[in-house]
Amino acid sequence: MTDYPEIAAHVARDVKDGKLVEFREDGLYRHVEFKAQQGWSRIILVTWPYNLLVAGSHGSYHFERFGPDTEDMFDWLRGIRVEPDRWASKLVNGADSVREYDQKRLVDQVKAEVAEAVKDGAPRGLRAAVREQILESDRLHSRDWAMQMVYDFEHGVTYRSECSCGASKDHADQNSAYTWEFYKHPVQRLDGEHEVKVREIGGFAFSDVGDWALDKVNYHFAYQCHAASWAIAQYDAARKQVAA
Structure with missing residues (x-):
């Protein structure tokens, strides 16, 4: 199981004939590049201590992670599950730079x-009301509009005005509940010890x-995460062949 499986499958198709086309290495300083032979996809990995730049056909992303086991950033990603949502927290530009609203x-x-x-x-009637007022709206594509519709939605909500003197009144809308204090139970005409609160019931x-x-x-970003994982595995395989 992997995060963003459709994107992972897309990467797998793109790199199935990928070849190592450039390889430069000086300790933890690397420049490794792969290119698909039948397409335009390419992936570039550049490392220096505690840093990894993933670049290529789908954009450039700079990871930085300081820790006892991350001086070589390939060690951080080598063999682990690809989790773009978690990896985003290690971006120099911050996770918000790659996040978007998901309708x-x-x-x-x-x-x-x-x-x-x-x-x-x-x-x-709750399901029908939600469907009509929210789910069938043509504004769901906008995060701001969608959130406003959800915030404002109410169905069958009633409110109770309660006074510290023991008096109370139920209302069909919030405005009536708050104005009850002034028009139906005016505390200024009483002894001044009355405190009115409103709650949903x-x-x-x-x-x-x-x-x-x-x-x-x-x-x-998700594409480049999966591509980087593939490229590191290919790099390791190439190193083993050289060592053999």
């Missing part, structure tokens, strides 16, 4: 929360939306 992740998160709510007895709204993980690394 599918948002849709999957919305569907998962709705399914859980329905199982727990959410108000009737029913219905459905999405929770912890700000914590949703909606980003993925972009195609080109």
Whole structure:
């Protein structure tokens, strides 16, 4: 099992006839280049202590990682599972430089929360309301619009205004709940010891939306991660042949 399997398969097709076309090495200082014979794909690896530059047909990415086992950056990646999301944290430009909004992740998160709510007895019509107001929207492609729709969505939510004096009132909308203090239970006409609070008591709204993980690394970065893993394996094989 690998991360981004479709991209991994694409890399495998591109490099199946890849050949080592340039090799320069002086200790941990390397310049290694491979090129596909039947296509335009090429991958270049440049190393110096604690640094790795992956370049070629799908962009350039500079990794830096200081540690007791990373002076040779090939040792860091040699033989491990390709995990672009984790590797992005080692980029000199930061992980955000290769991340992008993933609409599918948002849709999957919305569907998962709705399914859980329905199982727990959410108000009737929740699925239809979510489908109409969010999932069928032509604005889902925009992260900002999509998040705003999710933040604003409510279905069957009711609110309760509660006063410290014991009085309370249920409302169908939040605005009525907050204005109750001034128009239906005006504390200024009472003894001044009244404190009114408003809370949700029913219905459905999405929770912890700000914590949703909606980003993925972009195609080109994931491609270069898989290509770099392949290239290091080819480099090791070439070194063994020379040693033999």
